[in-house]
Amino acid sequence: MINPTPRLRFAPSPTGPLHLGGARTAMYNWAAARALGGTFLLRIEDTDRARSTDASLQIILTGLRWLGMDWDEGPEQGGAFGPYSQMQRLHLYRAAADELLQKGHAYLCYCTPEEIEAGRKVMEAAKAGFIGYNGRCRNLTAHERAAFEQRGLKPNLRFRMPAARVLKVHDLVRGEVEVNTKELDDFVMLRPDGVPLYNFACVVDDIGMKITHVVRGEEHFLNGIKQRLLFEALGSECPLYAHIPLILNKDGKKLSKRDADTNMLEYRDKGYLPDAVFNYIALLGWGFSGERDLFTRQEMVEVFKLEHIGKSGAKFDEEKLRWMCGEYLRRFSAADCLQNSKPWLTNAVPQAAFTTHPAWLANIIACYQERVAILSEFAPKIGWLFVDLPVLDEAAQQNLGKDQAAKQWLLRYADLLANSNLPPSFPADRTAADVAVSLPTKKAAAVASCAFATPQQIEQECRAFTEQLGVKFGDFVHPVRAALSGTDKGPGLFDIVFLLGKDACIKRLRAAAS
Protein backbone atom coordinates (compact mmCIF):
# COMPACT_ATOMS: atom_id res chain seq x y z
CA MET A 1 0.00 0.00 0.00
CA ILE A 2 1.28 3.49 -0.78
CA ASN A 3 1.98 5.39 2.41
CA PRO A 4 -0.80 7.90 2.97
CA THR A 5 0.10 11.49 3.74
CA PRO A 6 1.19 11.56 7.38
CA ARG A 7 -1.45 13.12 9.61
CA LEU A 8 -0.83 13.65 13.30
CA ARG A 9 -2.91 15.24 15.96
CA PHE A 10 -2.71 16.72 19.41
CA ALA A 11 -5.98 15.99 21.19
CA PRO A 12 -6.18 17.94 24.43
CA SER A 13 -9.14 17.89 26.77
CA PRO A 14 -9.91 21.51 27.66
CA THR A 15 -10.31 20.69 31.34
CA GLY A 16 -7.23 22.64 32.41
CA PRO A 17 -4.30 24.58 31.02
CA LEU A 18 -1.55 23.32 28.73
CA HIS A 19 0.92 21.74 31.11
CA LEU A 20 4.43 20.44 30.59
CA GLY A 21 3.41 16.89 29.63
CA GLY A 22 0.79 18.14 27.18
CA ALA A 23 3.22 20.59 25.64
CA ARG A 24 5.74 17.80 25.09
CA THR A 25 3.10 15.51 23.55
CA ALA A 26 2.01 18.32 21.24
CA MET A 27 5.62 19.03 20.36
CA TYR A 28 6.51 15.48 19.34
CA ASN A 29 3.37 15.25 17.21
CA TRP A 30 4.11 18.63 15.70
CA ALA A 31 7.77 17.83 15.02
CA ALA A 32 6.95 14.43 13.51
CA ALA A 33 4.31 15.96 11.26
CA ARG A 34 6.73 18.64 10.11
CA ALA A 35 9.59 16.14 9.73
CA LEU A 36 7.44 13.79 7.64
CA GLY A 37 6.03 16.60 5.52
CA GLY A 38 2.57 15.82 6.85
CA THR A 39 -0.29 17.59 8.57
CA PHE A 40 -0.55 18.54 12.23
CA LEU A 41 -4.06 19.05 13.54
CA LEU A 42 -5.69 19.90 16.82
CA ARG A 43 -8.71 18.02 18.04
CA ILE A 44 -10.53 19.20 21.11
CA GLU A 45 -11.73 16.33 23.28
CA ASP A 46 -14.43 18.19 25.17
CA THR A 47 -16.80 15.36 26.06
CA ASP A 48 -16.26 15.85 29.80
CA ARG A 49 -18.82 18.61 29.80
CA ALA A 50 -18.65 19.32 33.51
CA ARG A 51 -14.92 20.08 33.40
CA SER A 52 -14.37 21.44 29.90
CA THR A 53 -14.27 25.21 29.59
CA ASP A 54 -13.67 27.68 26.84
CA ALA A 55 -11.18 29.47 29.08
CA SER A 56 -9.03 26.32 29.25
CA LEU A 57 -9.26 25.90 25.50
CA GLN A 58 -8.05 29.46 24.96
CA ILE A 59 -5.15 28.91 27.37
CA ILE A 60 -4.16 25.74 25.50
CA LEU A 61 -4.26 27.48 22.11
CA THR A 62 -2.31 30.45 23.45
CA GLY A 63 0.26 28.13 25.04
CA LEU A 64 0.78 26.23 21.78
CA ARG A 65 1.18 29.44 19.83
CA TRP A 66 3.57 30.87 22.43
CA LEU A 67 5.76 27.80 22.02
CA GLY A 68 5.67 28.21 18.26
CA MET A 69 3.60 25.17 17.37
CA ASP A 70 1.28 26.03 14.53
CA TRP A 71 -1.52 23.71 13.47
CA ASP A 72 -2.79 23.14 9.95
CA GLU A 73 -6.30 22.10 10.90
CA GLY A 74 -8.36 22.62 14.03
CA PRO A 75 -9.91 25.41 16.06
CA GLU A 76 -9.63 28.87 14.52
CA GLN A 77 -8.11 27.22 11.48
CA GLY A 78 -10.80 24.95 10.07
CA GLY A 79 -10.01 22.13 7.68
CA ALA A 80 -11.60 19.47 5.53
CA PHE A 81 -11.96 16.92 8.34
CA GLY A 82 -13.87 19.03 10.86
CA PRO A 83 -15.59 19.84 13.03
CA TYR A 84 -12.59 19.55 15.35
CA SER A 85 -14.44 19.56 18.69
CA GLN A 86 -15.91 16.27 19.76
CA MET A 87 -19.16 17.73 21.07
CA GLN A 88 -19.86 18.82 17.50
CA ARG A 89 -19.33 15.30 16.18
CA LEU A 90 -21.97 13.39 18.15
CA HIS A 91 -23.77 12.22 14.98
CA LEU A 92 -20.58 10.45 13.88
CA TYR A 93 -20.29 8.51 17.13
CA ARG A 94 -23.96 7.55 16.90
CA ALA A 95 -23.43 6.14 13.41
CA ALA A 96 -20.34 4.18 14.45
CA ALA A 97 -22.20 2.87 17.50
CA ASP A 98 -25.02 1.57 15.31
CA GLU A 99 -22.50 -0.15 13.08
CA LEU A 100 -20.79 -1.88 16.01
CA LEU A 101 -24.11 -2.94 17.51
CA GLN A 102 -25.18 -4.39 14.22
CA LYS A 103 -21.94 -6.32 13.77
CA GLY A 104 -22.17 -7.66 17.31
CA HIS A 105 -19.03 -5.88 18.55
CA ALA A 106 -21.09 -3.86 21.00
CA TYR A 107 -24.05 -4.44 23.28
CA LEU A 108 -26.46 -2.42 25.37
CA CYS A 109 -25.89 -2.50 29.09
CA TYR A 110 -28.67 -1.62 31.53
CA CYS A 111 -26.69 -2.09 34.72
CA THR A 112 -26.92 0.73 37.22
CA PRO A 113 -23.73 2.08 38.83
CA GLU A 114 -24.71 0.26 42.04
CA GLU A 115 -25.09 -3.04 40.23
CA ILE A 116 -21.74 -2.59 38.51
CA GLU A 117 -20.08 -1.84 41.83
CA ALA A 118 -21.73 -4.85 43.46
CA GLY A 119 -20.46 -7.04 40.59
CA ARG A 120 -16.91 -5.82 41.16
CA LYS A 121 -17.13 -6.52 44.85
CA VAL A 122 -18.12 -10.13 44.16
CA MET A 123 -15.11 -10.50 41.84
CA GLU A 124 -12.84 -8.97 44.43
CA ALA A 125 -14.12 -11.27 47.15
CA ALA A 126 -13.61 -14.28 44.87
CA LYS A 127 -10.07 -13.02 44.17
CA ALA A 128 -10.80 -13.26 40.48
CA GLY A 129 -7.85 -12.60 38.15
CA PHE A 130 -9.81 -9.90 36.40
CA ILE A 131 -11.76 -7.22 38.22
CA GLY A 132 -14.12 -5.07 36.21
CA TYR A 133 -17.52 -5.19 34.64
CA ASN A 134 -18.99 -8.68 35.14
CA GLY A 135 -20.63 -8.85 31.73
CA ARG A 136 -24.19 -9.31 33.00
CA CYS A 137 -25.72 -7.65 29.93
CA ARG A 138 -23.45 -9.31 27.37
CA ASN A 139 -26.03 -11.74 26.12
CA LEU A 140 -29.43 -10.27 26.91
CA THR A 141 -32.34 -11.55 24.91
CA ALA A 142 -34.66 -9.13 23.13
CA HIS A 143 -37.21 -9.94 25.78
CA GLU A 144 -34.88 -9.04 28.65
CA ARG A 145 -33.91 -5.80 26.95
CA ALA A 146 -37.54 -4.85 26.48
CA ALA A 147 -38.16 -5.47 30.17
CA PHE A 148 -35.35 -3.12 31.15
CA GLU A 149 -36.63 -0.50 28.73
CA GLN A 150 -40.06 -0.79 30.23
CA ARG A 151 -38.60 -0.01 33.63
CA GLY A 152 -37.30 3.22 32.06
CA LEU A 153 -33.62 2.20 32.21
CA LYS A 154 -31.39 3.92 29.65
CA PRO A 155 -28.57 1.76 28.33
CA ASN A 156 -24.87 2.46 27.95
CA LEU A 157 -23.20 0.98 24.91
CA ARG A 158 -20.37 -1.42 25.76
CA PHE A 159 -17.66 -2.94 23.65
CA ARG A 160 -17.72 -6.73 23.47
CA MET A 161 -14.13 -7.52 24.36
CA PRO A 162 -12.86 -10.65 22.60
CA ALA A 163 -12.21 -13.33 25.20
CA ALA A 164 -8.60 -14.25 25.98
CA ARG A 165 -7.03 -13.15 22.75
CA VAL A 166 -3.30 -12.44 22.72
CA LEU A 167 -2.39 -9.30 20.83
CA LYS A 168 1.16 -8.71 19.70
CA VAL A 169 1.52 -5.03 19.04
CA HIS A 170 4.31 -2.78 17.90
CA ASP A 171 4.83 0.56 19.55
CA LEU A 172 7.32 2.98 18.01
CA VAL A 173 8.79 3.74 21.42
CA ARG A 174 8.24 0.57 23.41
CA GLY A 175 8.84 -1.95 20.64
CA GLU A 176 6.98 -5.28 20.59
CA VAL A 177 4.49 -5.76 23.41
CA GLU A 178 2.08 -8.63 24.10
CA VAL A 179 -1.26 -8.06 25.79
CA ASN A 180 -3.98 -10.56 26.59
CA THR A 181 -7.51 -9.23 26.16
CA LYS A 182 -8.58 -11.05 29.30
CA GLU A 183 -6.96 -8.16 31.20
CA LEU A 184 -9.39 -5.77 29.54
CA ASP A 185 -12.91 -4.72 30.35
CA ASP A 186 -16.02 -4.52 28.21
CA PHE A 187 -15.59 -0.75 28.35
CA VAL A 188 -18.40 1.76 27.91
CA MET A 189 -18.31 3.58 24.58
CA LEU A 190 -21.43 5.68 24.52
CA ARG A 191 -23.64 7.07 27.25
CA PRO A 192 -27.43 7.10 26.94
CA ASP A 193 -27.34 10.83 26.16
CA GLY A 194 -25.22 10.12 23.07
CA VAL A 195 -21.98 11.50 24.52
CA PRO A 196 -19.09 9.14 23.80
CA LEU A 197 -16.30 8.10 26.14
CA TYR A 198 -12.67 8.70 25.35
CA ASN A 199 -11.58 5.46 23.65
CA PHE A 200 -14.55 5.31 21.35
CA ALA A 201 -14.59 8.97 20.35
CA CYS A 202 -10.84 8.87 19.84
CA VAL A 203 -11.05 5.97 17.38
CA VAL A 204 -14.03 7.31 15.45
CA ASP A 205 -12.13 10.59 15.07
CA ASP A 206 -8.75 9.05 14.30
CA ILE A 207 -10.50 7.16 11.50
CA GLY A 208 -12.51 10.17 10.34
CA MET A 209 -9.51 12.47 10.42
CA LYS A 210 -7.26 9.89 8.70
CA ILE A 211 -4.69 9.93 11.48
CA THR A 212 -1.57 7.93 10.61
CA HIS A 213 0.56 8.33 13.77
CA VAL A 214 -0.48 8.80 17.39
CA VAL A 215 2.00 10.15 19.92
CA ARG A 216 0.83 10.44 23.53
CA GLY A 217 1.73 9.68 27.12
CA GLU A 218 2.34 6.09 28.19
CA GLU A 219 -0.68 6.27 30.52
CA HIS A 220 -2.65 5.67 27.34
CA PHE A 221 -0.83 2.47 26.39
CA LEU A 222 -3.66 0.13 27.46
CA ASN A 223 -6.18 2.48 25.90
CA GLY A 224 -4.17 2.01 22.74
CA ILE A 225 -4.87 -1.74 22.89
CA LYS A 226 -8.60 -1.12 23.28
CA GLN A 227 -8.41 1.32 20.42
CA ARG A 228 -6.68 -1.20 18.16
CA LEU A 229 -9.59 -3.56 18.78
CA LEU A 230 -12.05 -0.82 17.95
CA PHE A 231 -10.24 -0.02 14.71
CA GLU A 232 -10.47 -3.68 13.80
CA ALA A 233 -14.14 -3.85 14.69
CA LEU A 234 -14.83 -0.81 12.52
CA GLY A 235 -12.86 -2.34 9.65
CA SER A 236 -10.08 0.26 9.63
CA GLU A 237 -6.34 0.08 9.83
CA CYS A 238 -4.98 1.55 13.03
CA PRO A 239 -2.34 4.29 13.11
CA LEU A 240 1.23 3.78 14.26
CA TYR A 241 1.45 4.37 17.99
CA ALA A 242 4.22 5.97 20.03
CA HIS A 243 3.57 5.99 23.77
CA ILE A 244 6.08 8.26 25.39
CA PRO A 245 7.39 7.78 28.93
CA LEU A 246 6.39 9.91 31.88
CA ILE A 247 8.18 13.07 32.82
CA LEU A 248 9.88 12.57 36.20
CA ASN A 249 11.11 15.00 38.78
CA LYS A 250 14.77 15.32 39.78
CA ASP A 251 14.45 12.40 42.19
CA GLY A 252 13.06 10.13 39.51
CA LYS A 253 9.48 10.26 40.85
CA LYS A 254 6.40 11.11 38.83
CA LEU A 255 6.32 14.84 38.20
CA SER A 256 3.86 16.63 40.44
CA LYS A 257 2.50 20.14 40.40
CA ARG A 258 5.12 21.11 42.95
CA ASP A 259 7.95 20.21 40.59
CA ALA A 260 6.92 22.29 37.61
CA ASP A 261 4.47 25.01 36.78
CA THR A 262 1.28 23.38 35.60
CA ASN A 263 0.38 26.06 33.12
CA MET A 264 2.86 26.76 30.33
CA LEU A 265 1.69 30.37 30.27
CA GLU A 266 3.13 30.80 33.75
CA TYR A 267 6.55 30.39 32.17
CA ARG A 268 5.62 33.03 29.65
CA ASP A 269 4.42 35.38 32.38
CA LYS A 270 7.59 34.89 34.41
CA GLY A 271 9.66 35.93 31.44
CA TYR A 272 11.01 32.62 30.18
CA LEU A 273 11.85 32.76 26.49
CA PRO A 274 9.61 30.54 24.34
CA ASP A 275 12.50 29.34 22.16
CA ALA A 276 14.33 28.16 25.26
CA VAL A 277 11.27 26.48 26.79
CA PHE A 278 10.57 24.75 23.49
CA ASN A 279 14.18 23.58 23.27
CA TYR A 280 14.16 22.33 26.85
CA ILE A 281 10.87 20.45 26.56
CA ALA A 282 12.06 18.81 23.34
CA LEU A 283 14.91 17.30 25.33
CA LEU A 284 12.58 15.58 27.81
CA GLY A 285 12.84 12.18 26.17
CA TRP A 286 14.59 12.96 22.92
CA GLY A 287 18.10 14.06 22.03
CA PHE A 288 19.24 16.21 19.14
CA SER A 289 22.65 14.55 19.04
CA GLY A 290 25.07 13.23 21.63
CA GLU A 291 26.71 16.53 22.43
CA ARG A 292 24.32 19.24 21.43
CA ASP A 293 21.68 20.72 23.72
CA LEU A 294 20.72 23.94 21.99
CA PHE A 295 18.81 23.90 18.73
CA THR A 296 16.02 25.71 16.93
CA ARG A 297 12.63 24.31 16.01
CA GLN A 298 13.74 24.05 12.41
CA GLU A 299 16.90 22.18 13.35
CA MET A 300 14.82 19.79 15.42
CA VAL A 301 12.40 19.17 12.57
CA GLU A 302 15.28 18.34 10.24
CA VAL A 303 16.43 15.39 12.35
CA PHE A 304 13.36 14.36 14.37
CA LYS A 305 12.22 10.72 14.31
CA LEU A 306 9.59 9.19 16.57
CA GLU A 307 11.69 6.02 16.80
CA HIS A 308 14.41 8.03 18.56
CA ILE A 309 12.25 8.92 21.55
CA GLY A 310 13.73 7.34 24.68
CA LYS A 311 12.10 4.44 26.52
CA SER A 312 12.84 5.65 30.02
CA GLY A 313 11.31 8.57 31.86
CA ALA A 314 12.94 11.96 31.31
CA LYS A 315 13.78 14.09 34.32
CA PHE A 316 12.52 17.63 34.53
CA ASP A 317 15.11 19.95 36.01
CA GLU A 318 14.02 23.54 36.57
CA GLU A 319 17.65 24.62 36.98
CA LYS A 320 18.56 23.33 33.55
CA LEU A 321 15.55 25.10 32.07
CA ARG A 322 16.74 28.34 33.67
CA TRP A 323 20.27 27.78 32.44
CA MET A 324 18.99 27.22 28.91
CA CYS A 325 16.86 30.31 29.08
CA GLY A 326 19.93 32.33 30.11
CA GLU A 327 21.82 30.94 27.12
CA TYR A 328 19.07 32.14 24.79
CA LEU A 329 18.82 35.48 26.54
CA ARG A 330 22.52 36.14 25.99
CA ARG A 331 22.12 35.60 22.27
CA PHE A 332 19.99 38.73 22.01
CA SER A 333 21.55 42.08 21.23
CA ALA A 334 21.10 44.43 24.18
CA ALA A 335 18.50 46.38 22.20
CA ASP A 336 16.47 43.24 21.45
CA CYS A 337 16.79 42.10 25.02
CA LEU A 338 15.45 45.46 26.16
CA GLN A 339 12.56 45.17 23.74
CA ASN A 340 11.69 41.68 24.98
CA SER A 341 11.94 42.57 28.66
CA LYS A 342 9.89 45.75 28.33
CA PRO A 343 6.66 44.25 29.74
CA TRP A 344 8.48 43.43 32.98
CA LEU A 345 10.22 46.78 33.26
CA THR A 346 7.22 49.05 33.46
CA ASN A 347 7.39 49.47 37.24
CA ALA A 348 11.14 49.82 37.38
CA VAL A 349 11.78 52.20 34.50
CA PRO A 350 10.04 55.54 33.82
CA GLN A 351 7.90 54.94 30.75
CA ALA A 352 9.24 57.94 28.80
CA ALA A 353 12.80 56.58 29.03
CA PHE A 354 11.96 53.90 26.45
CA THR A 355 11.59 56.60 23.82
CA THR A 356 13.97 59.25 25.13
CA HIS A 357 16.83 57.00 26.36
CA PRO A 358 16.73 53.69 24.47
CA ALA A 359 20.52 53.42 24.13
CA TRP A 360 21.05 54.15 27.81
CA LEU A 361 18.49 51.50 28.78
CA ALA A 362 20.10 49.02 26.39
CA ASN A 363 23.45 49.68 28.06
CA ILE A 364 21.90 48.99 31.45
CA ILE A 365 20.39 45.73 30.16
CA ALA A 366 23.74 44.74 28.59
CA CYS A 367 25.35 45.00 32.02
CA TYR A 368 22.93 42.42 33.37
CA GLN A 369 22.57 40.04 30.46
CA GLU A 370 25.23 37.73 31.89
CA ARG A 371 23.64 37.88 35.30
CA VAL A 372 20.00 36.89 34.69
CA ALA A 373 18.26 33.92 33.10
CA ILE A 374 14.70 35.15 32.57
CA LEU A 375 13.28 38.45 31.40
CA SER A 376 11.55 39.37 34.66
CA GLU A 377 14.84 39.30 36.55
CA PHE A 378 16.11 42.61 35.19
CA ALA A 379 13.56 44.81 36.93
CA PRO A 380 14.46 44.07 40.58
CA LYS A 381 18.16 44.38 39.79
CA ILE A 382 18.16 47.79 38.09
CA GLY A 383 15.92 49.80 40.40
CA TRP A 384 18.92 51.52 42.05
CA LEU A 385 19.53 53.48 38.86
CA PHE A 386 16.20 55.25 38.98
CA VAL A 387 15.92 56.31 42.59
CA ASP A 388 17.05 59.56 44.14
CA LEU A 389 19.37 57.81 46.59
CA PRO A 390 19.85 54.03 46.80
CA VAL A 391 18.96 52.06 49.91
CA LEU A 392 22.14 50.37 51.13
CA ASP A 393 21.93 46.63 51.66
CA GLU A 394 23.83 44.92 54.47
CA ALA A 395 26.96 44.21 52.45
CA ALA A 396 27.05 47.78 51.18
CA GLN A 397 26.72 49.15 54.72
CA GLN A 398 29.61 46.96 55.83
CA ASN A 399 31.78 48.03 52.92
CA LEU A 400 31.13 51.63 53.74
CA GLY A 401 31.90 51.23 57.43
CA LYS A 402 35.07 49.14 57.05
CA ASP A 403 37.56 51.96 56.84
CA GLN A 404 37.33 55.16 58.91
CA ALA A 405 38.77 57.13 56.02
CA ALA A 406 36.28 55.86 53.44
CA LYS A 407 33.90 58.78 53.79
CA GLN A 408 36.74 61.19 53.09
CA TRP A 409 37.59 59.24 49.93
CA LEU A 410 34.01 59.52 48.76
CA LEU A 411 34.02 63.29 49.15
CA ARG A 412 37.36 63.61 47.36
CA TYR A 413 36.16 61.34 44.58
CA ALA A 414 32.98 63.39 44.24
CA ASP A 415 35.14 66.49 43.74
CA LEU A 416 37.19 64.68 41.14
CA LEU A 417 34.10 63.61 39.22
CA ALA A 418 32.72 67.14 39.39
CA ASN A 419 35.65 68.20 37.24
CA SER A 420 35.68 65.25 34.87
CA ASN A 421 33.92 64.70 31.58
CA LEU A 422 31.17 62.27 32.71
CA PRO A 423 27.95 61.94 30.73
CA PRO A 424 24.99 63.83 32.18
CA SER A 425 22.63 61.94 34.47
CA PHE A 426 19.19 60.74 33.47
CA PRO A 427 16.77 62.37 32.62
CA ALA A 428 19.17 64.75 30.81
CA ASP A 429 20.01 63.80 27.25
CA ARG A 430 22.93 61.32 27.22
CA THR A 431 22.62 60.20 23.63
CA ALA A 432 26.15 61.18 22.64
CA ALA A 433 27.58 58.89 25.29
CA ASP A 434 25.22 55.95 25.17
CA VAL A 435 25.12 55.35 21.46
CA ALA A 436 28.91 55.22 21.38
CA VAL A 437 29.38 52.84 24.29
CA SER A 438 28.09 49.34 24.44
CA LEU A 439 28.48 47.94 27.92
CA PRO A 440 29.65 45.87 29.71
CA THR A 441 33.14 47.28 29.46
CA LYS A 442 34.91 43.95 29.76
CA LYS A 443 33.38 42.87 26.50
CA ALA A 444 33.18 46.22 24.76
CA ALA A 445 35.51 46.91 21.91
CA ALA A 446 37.54 50.11 22.17
CA VAL A 447 35.20 53.04 21.79
CA ALA A 448 36.27 55.11 18.81
CA SER A 449 34.61 58.35 19.61
CA CYS A 450 32.56 59.26 22.61
CA ALA A 451 31.83 62.85 23.49
CA PHE A 452 32.20 61.93 27.18
CA ALA A 453 34.57 59.89 29.31
CA THR A 454 34.10 56.18 28.62
CA PRO A 455 34.11 53.60 31.42
CA GLN A 456 37.69 52.75 30.48
CA GLN A 457 38.76 56.40 30.81
CA ILE A 458 36.86 56.75 34.09
CA GLU A 459 38.78 53.75 35.38
CA GLN A 460 42.15 55.17 34.35
CA GLU A 461 41.36 58.44 36.10
CA CYS A 462 40.28 56.57 39.19
CA ARG A 463 43.43 54.46 39.34
CA ALA A 464 45.61 57.56 39.10
CA PHE A 465 43.48 59.20 41.77
CA THR A 466 43.84 56.33 44.26
CA GLU A 467 47.60 56.39 43.79
CA GLN A 468 47.66 60.08 44.59
CA LEU A 469 45.47 59.38 47.58
CA GLY A 470 47.74 56.57 48.71
CA VAL A 471 44.81 54.12 48.93
CA LYS A 472 44.78 50.60 47.55
CA PHE A 473 42.53 50.47 44.51
CA GLY A 474 40.77 47.34 45.84
CA ASP A 475 39.98 49.05 49.15
CA PHE A 476 38.69 52.12 47.38
CA VAL A 477 36.20 50.54 44.98
CA HIS A 478 34.03 48.77 47.58
CA PRO A 479 32.77 51.80 49.51
CA VAL A 480 32.38 53.74 46.26
CA ARG A 481 30.31 50.98 44.71
CA ALA A 482 28.23 50.77 47.91
CA ALA A 483 27.57 54.50 47.86
CA LEU A 484 26.61 54.53 44.19
CA SER A 485 24.48 51.44 43.81
CA GLY A 486 23.62 50.38 47.36
CA THR A 487 24.91 46.84 46.82
CA ASP A 488 28.13 44.97 46.17
CA LYS A 489 26.56 42.98 43.32
CA GLY A 490 25.98 44.13 39.79
CA PRO A 491 28.05 45.63 36.99
CA GLY A 492 31.63 46.80 37.19
CA LEU A 493 32.17 50.02 39.12
CA PHE A 494 33.06 52.12 36.08
CA ASP A 495 30.04 50.91 34.16
CA ILE A 496 28.07 52.08 37.18
CA VAL A 497 29.70 55.50 37.17
CA PHE A 498 29.15 55.81 33.43
CA LEU A 499 25.49 54.78 33.64
CA LEU A 500 24.67 57.04 36.57
CA GLY A 501 26.35 60.08 35.03
CA LYS A 502 27.86 63.09 36.73
CA ASP A 503 25.21 64.65 38.97
CA ALA A 504 23.83 61.39 40.29
CA CYS A 505 27.30 60.11 41.17
CA ILE A 506 28.24 63.27 43.02
CA LYS A 507 24.97 63.35 44.89
CA ARG A 508 25.24 59.72 45.97
CA LEU A 509 28.88 59.97 47.03
CA ARG A 510 28.23 63.07 49.12
CA ALA A 511 25.09 61.62 50.66
CA ALA A 512 26.90 58.43 51.69
CA ALA A 513 29.71 60.50 53.22
CA SER A 514 27.43 62.58 55.37
Ligand code: GLU
Ligand atom coordinates in the same frame (compact mmCIF):
# COMPACT_ATOMS: atom_id res chain seq x y z
N1 GLU B 1 -7.72 13.79 25.36
C1 GLU B 1 -6.71 12.80 25.63
C2 GLU B 1 -5.75 13.35 26.66
O1 GLU B 1 -5.70 14.55 26.83
C3 GLU B 1 -6.01 12.46 24.35
C4 GLU B 1 -5.21 11.22 24.34
C5 GLU B 1 -4.82 10.84 22.93
O2 GLU B 1 -3.97 11.53 22.37
O3 GLU B 1 -5.39 9.89 22.40
O4 GLU B 1 -5.07 12.61 27.34
